[in-house]
Amino acid sequence: MRHLIDPLDFTVEEIEALLDVADEIAADRQAFRQVCQGKTLATLFYEASTRTRLSFEAAMLNLGGNVLGFATADSSSAVKGESVADTIRTVSCYADICAMRHPKEGAPLRASRFSRIPVINAGDGGHQHPTQTLTDLMTIRRRRKQLGNITIGLCGDLKFGRTVHSLIKSLARYEGVKFILISPEELRVPDYVIEEVLWDKGVPFVEAEDMELVMDQLDILYMTRVQKERFFNEEDYVRLKDTYILTPDKLAAAKPDMAILHPLPRVNEISIDVDQDPRAAYFEQAQNGVYVRMALIMMLLELASPAAAMAKDGASIKEGR
């Protein structure tokens, strides 16, 4: 049984295969509408989420499966003091696969050690968000036709932005990727990402504070929101929240085929005037999130795509099996 806890749980080849299935789904979603018939996804969301939870639920419903779960810790037995270990042991009796979001870092890993069903990390505190990374990778691959040989600028809250940590870890495995890390001093990428991912693998990166100065170098601009919920001190949040606001003016120096990504939700870090720009890829990203989660659910439940299943059946008939 496999889980997805860390973005590196899958090899580069497995990710390519998963993105291939996601592309197949994008091309013909209807063909997949019965793949998960009789299967149930549990969405255990101890922290508020709109996109990720609905995206998981839409993914399972699109596959013909069922969904159960809770959307806040208040509506779960966590308020009674139940441990993650006990919750997952119970949920394992009700569902075939689960997606967990938790404000505490490492909670999905803890769950995976006690689970009898595949556990998907749907975001743990400021740590990792591997399914957002799959979404990001799918969007980058569809826009750039490959995952290597790009210069990507990650901008905003790089300290608490879990999507950023996961994406850096994943992209660092591809050839020719250069990172430009754009953030205020206080919201820089954590040391462990710099030391154990970038430095250790010899991946080129620079840290910058001015987005406009590096704009012309970027193939991908990955904007992030400064997340209020990650700050213990409101003053710090207020001081830093408007550091970067992407406007059409700032895009003047950008390459014509650059892609702008954002894990959403946005507050004001991308002006709505940018939405019409063909380089804006963030709503496309949200759509890809459903496809990639459908592919992930299939992969973890070891279910083949209808085309692959038919090809296998055809081969079996031919061989007289």
Next chain:
Amino acid sequence: MLNIDSLERGIVIDHIKAGSAMWLYQLLNLDRLECTVAIIKNARSNKLGKKDIIKIEGMLDINLEILGYIDPNITIAIIDEGKIIEKKRLVPPETLRNVIRCKNPRCITSIEEGVDHIFRLTKGQNGPRYRCAYCEQEDQGQPEKLLK
């Protein structure tokens, strides 16, 4: 000078930083042993000035791996038939289980009951270091605040 008999069979943990022997005694669960254990505090040392020593009589198979995390300068000699049969070189263990506590208030270990505190040795630009297996927060390097 105080004399403690030399061991016929057992383990000598030497070059312990002066004043740390009692703490190591607790950490290694030596209080649970039935055999004789001698703690020598503030022994003269050419290398350290003062040092502590622990001698354990009759046992050879005690897990001392954790000492590689605490202080790699500690030396270990295994004695049998009155002779040193092995000098153990301390290396930092790959994993620390329930030795140190994660200080990250956002880590699941801060609220989950019954969770093992696991740290893994990782490579870094500034040398090896331990990180929490759950949240990847770096060990703050305060071995005196161990779980025991």
